[in-house]
Amino acid sequence: MGLPGLQRLDHIGFTVPDLAAAGAWLTDVLGCEYMYKLGPFQADDSDWMTEHLNVHPRAVMEELHFYRLGGQAVFEVFQYSAPDQQGAVPKNSDIGGHHVALYVDDLDEAIAFLESKGVTILGAPTTSRSASEGQRWVYFLAPWGMQFELVSYPGGKAYDHHPELFD
Numbered sequence: 001m002g003l004p005g006l007q008r009l010d011h012i013g014f015t016v017p018d019l020a021a022a023g024a025w026l027t028d029v030l031g032c033e034y035m036y037k038l039g040p041f042q043a044d045d046s047d048w049m050t051e052h053l054n055v056h057p058r059a060v061m062e063e064l065h066f067y068r069l070g071g072q073a074v075f076e077v078f079q080y081s082a083p084d085q086q087g088a089v090p091k092n093s094d095i096g097g098h099h100v101a102l103y104v105d106d107l108d109e110a111i112a113f114l115e116s117k118g119v120t121i122l123g124a125p126t127t128s129r130s131a132s133e134g135q136r137w138v139y140f141l142a143p144w145g146m147q148f149e150l151v152s153y154p155g156g157k158a159y160d161h162h163p164e165l166f167d
Helices: 019-028 048-053 107-116
Strands: 012-015 033-038 060-069 073-081 100-103 120-127 136-141 147-152
Touching (some): 019 060, 019 073, 107 120
Antiparallel strands (some): 060 073, 120 136
């Protein structure tokens, strides 16, 4: 059944150490469209920040910017300051680890572009097997260490052609 009324993914939010630098990378490298900004937000006399956002009660959301990518996905990009802020970026193997996957038509062309921009690519492209056969992918890093992934499956995945073969 699932969540009543669910339509689609609305946005992906993440925190960066420097909004200006992140914004330049998101627009110049990924091709995002800057939309608008909000903030600052803080609650000096209550626990609102903890109750609503699960951050330190004296955390300050200095500013947040919204970006559109590929005409649909929206990134909500935060810059916080907080007394208990941690600077370590989680690995995929850490609890809360994550990555953002971006579909491209031509994986090799996209990798060459990222390399021309000095982006760190993690290893060589991987060719998927089993239900994902037909897909190639590779991870890359944003300047602040966040993991992104390029994926491409122009002919579809094995699952798309024969879902009955996979549980």
